[in-house]
Amino acid sequence: MSTLAHVFEDVGIATxxxxxxxxxxxxVGPPRVLxxxxxxGRPLGKPGDAAFQHQVLRQAFNxxxxxxxxxxxxxxxxxxxxMPMACPLPPRDDPNAPPAVDEARGLISAYRRAxxxxxxxxxxxxxxxxxxxxxxxxxxxxxxxxxxxxxxxPGKNTVAVCHDIRSYYLEAALELVGDLxxxxxxxxxxxxxxxxxxxxILEARRSLKTQEAPFPFWFYMxxxxxx
Amino acid sequence: xxxxxxxxxxxxxxxxxxxxxDAPEFTSTSFNKLGKPLSECRVAIVTSASLxxxxxxxxxxxxxxxxxxxxxxxxxxxxxxxxxxxxxxxHLDLNxxxxxxxxxxxxxxxxxxxxxxxxxxxxxxxxxxxxxxxxDTGPQCAAQLxxxxxxxxxxxxx
Numbered sequence: 042m043s044t045l046a047h048v049f050e051d052v053g054i055a056t057x058x059x060x061x062x063x064x065x066x067x068x069v070g071p072p073r074v075l076x077x078x079x080x081x082g083r084p085l086g087k088p089g090d091a092a093f094q095h096q097v098l099r100q101a102f103n104x105x106x107x108x109x110x111x112x113x114x115x116x117x118x119x120x121x122x123x124m125p126m127a128c129p130l131p132p133r134d135d136p137n138a139p140p141a142v143d144e145a146r147g148l149i150s151a152y153r154r155a156x157x158x159x160x161x162x163x164x165x166x167x168x169x170x171x172x173x174x175x176x177x178x179x180x181x182x183x184x185x186x187x188x189x190x191x192x193x194x195p196g197k198n199t200v201a202v203c204h205d206i207r208s209y210y211l212e213a214a215l216e217l218v219g220d221l222x223x224x225x226x227x228x229x230x231x232x233x234x235x236x237x238x239x240x241x242i243l244e245a246r247r248s249l250k251t252q253e254a255p256f257p258f259w260f261y262m263x264x265x266x267x268x
Numbered sequence: 269x270x271x272x273x274x275x276x277x278x279x280x281x282x283x284x285x286x287x288x289x290d291a292p293e294f295t296s297t298s299f300n301k302l303g304k305p306l307s308e309c310r311v312a313i314v315t316s317a318s319l320x321x322x323x324x325x326x327x328x329x330x331x332x333x334x335x336x337x338x339x340x341x342x343x344x345x346x347x348x349x350x351x352x353x354x355x356x357x358x359h360l361d362l363n364x365x366x367x368x369x370x371x372x373x374x375x376x377x378x379x380x381x382x383x384x385x386x387x388x389x390x391x392x393x394x395x396x397x398x399x400x401x402x403x404d405t406g407p408q409c410a411a412q413l414x415x416x417x418x419x420x421x422x423x424x425x426x
Contacts, residue, residue, distance in 0.1 A: 042316050042425045044398045045390065048406035049314075049421050050298035052414055058423045062283055068291035071423075072299040081279045082354035084424045085370075088361035094370050101422065102379070105302050121279050121354075161322055161343045163355070200329070200349065207351070215359055225354040226278055264352045266281035 046071030057101045059084045063114070072110040075101045079119040080225030086119045089222060122224020125231035128214045139181040141237035142174045145206075148213040155216040163208035167196030173209050176202050177238055184244035189254045199249075203242055203262040210238060233267065243267065282352050292398050302419065309419035311375075312384035314409065316392030317358070317365045317426040318348040327391045332400035334390045334409050339368065339383050346426075350393050353426055365426055384418045392426055 043066050046056040050072060060066035061084055063076035077097065079086040085094040097115060104111050131147025133140070152170060156162045164170050172195045179194045196202040211228055223231070232239040242262060249259035302309065318327040320335040327335075327347040337344065346358045346365065357364045368387065374380045388409050394401060413421060 042314075042392070042423045044292050044401055045314060045316075045406050045409070046421075046423055047294050047298060048402060049410050049413065050300055052407070052410045053300055054410065054413055054418060054421055055300045055302050055309075056421045056423060059425065061425050062286045064283070064287040065289075065291055068293075070294060070297055072297050080354055080357070081282055081352070082426045083357040083364045084426060085364045085367050088357040088364040091363070091370065091373075094363055094367055095373070098367060098370055098374065098422075102306055102374075102420075105306055105420065108301065110297055110299055123277070159343075159359075161345055163345050163347075166326060166347075200351075204349070204351065208355070211356055211359060215356065222360050223356050225357060228356040229278065229354070261349075261351065264278050264281075265285070266278050266352075 042066075043069035043071040043074070046073075055105060057104055059097070059101060067112065070110075073104040073107070074112045075104060075115055076112065077115040079115075080121045083119070083225055086115075086117075119225075121226045123226045123230055124224070125235050126214065126218060126223035126227040127221065128218050128231060128235075130236065138174075139178060139237075139241070141177040141181055141241040144237045145174045145177050145209070148210065151213040151216045152209055155212040158216070159212075162212060164205045164212070166204050167198050167201035168205050170209055172196065173206055176206060177241060180241050180245040183248050184241050186248060189249050189252055189258070199258055200261045206238055206242065207232060210236060229264065233263070278352065292402065304419075306380055306420070307378055308381040310382045310384050310417055311371060311380045311420045311422060312413055312416065312418045313366055313368060313371065313387045313422050313424060314413075315366050315387075315389050315424045315426070317346050317389060317424070318391040319344045319366060319389035320347050321345070330393075330395070331391045332394065333405050334388050336386045336388050336412065339372075339385055339387065342368075348392060348426060358426075365424060367422075367424070371422075380420075384413075384416050386412070386416055388412070 057073045060076045066074045087093045176195045182192045246262045371383045
């Protein structure tokens with residue numbers, strides 16, 4: 042972002058960077074920075090809070106009045122919410138299926154309602170929604186210790202498939218909790234700590250690491266700080 | 269309890285990691301002072317959230333390009349490849365990443381002159397040198413902003 046500010050200023054356009062990583066913005070040094078200590082992924086701070094977003098924008102646009110490069114901090118910090126969101130999960134339906142597979146099948150109605158309501162979905166980078174259970178089945182086998190070369194993952198690209206599974210759960214979960222909007226890391230906490238899918242992905246990743254599968258094949262399946 | 273759970277402190281970990289990474293260096297800083305009041309300026313948003321419409325090409329891993337969309341588009345997908353930040357906020361309210369409705373309100377109130385006809389998205393996860401963006405796709409996007417007579421760009425990261 043800060044790099045683009047330099048590029049745009051070079052052709053005569055005035056720029057303002059909302060920076061979520063103040064240290065990086067300081068190094069790159071674009072001419073106008075409003076550093077905001079908000080949850081990563083939420084550069085305007087608070088979803089659904091137009092008044093707060095306007096506060097951020099007002100301070101950002103005020104930087105245009107400065108006669109020289111300027112770096113300011115937005116005074117209010119928005120903390121991450123790390124507690125798992127409260128979202129119901131479907132009961133076991135098929136005791137013979139791996140728990141994550143059964144769980145994902147049970148969420149399909151909520152997922153479809155979400156897509157119907159929003160008109161768009163982030164699922165589809167590597168697999169279609171109907172392939173989510175099959176992908177979780179392959180991940181389950183890896184998690185159980187199957188050799189990574191012996192099990193074919195639908196969609197093949199582990200990073201993209203895990204993105205699709207996470208997006209499927211996110212869209213279904215937001216549909217199920219309605220107006221109880223989760224905090225910034227509440228979905229992640231719920232997904233990795235509570236859902237069978239999240240636990241299966243983490244276990245599969247540990248197994249791939251132990252098997253010494255190529256680093257890019259497993260590392261980026263989940264956030265880098267997760268073990 | 270929070271400190272004991274494995275899935276916590278993701279933002280802290282990412283900020284600590286980013287602070288240790290190489291960043292592109294610029295020997296000079298271009299700085300354009302506005303030649304007219306903000307209330308007469310045309311404003312565009314450029315985000316690094318890899319936003320795209322469903323009918324546009326998805327962002328690939330390591331995509332150095334950008335996508336343009338219309339000021340009226342709201343059916344946008346966040347196509348960012350990083351699993352290291354929250355995606356739920358965008359699903360709840362796209363303005364928390366791409367404050368297009370807020371810009372329209374500021375234009376209606378006369379705070380800014382006009383909302384630009386097009387807005388742009390890049391992918392935030394770039395190689396350390398970001399040389400393609402500096403030398404190729406960034407200048408291409410700048411040319412399109414100039415073609416749209418944009419005075420001010422607000423850059424929003426994820």
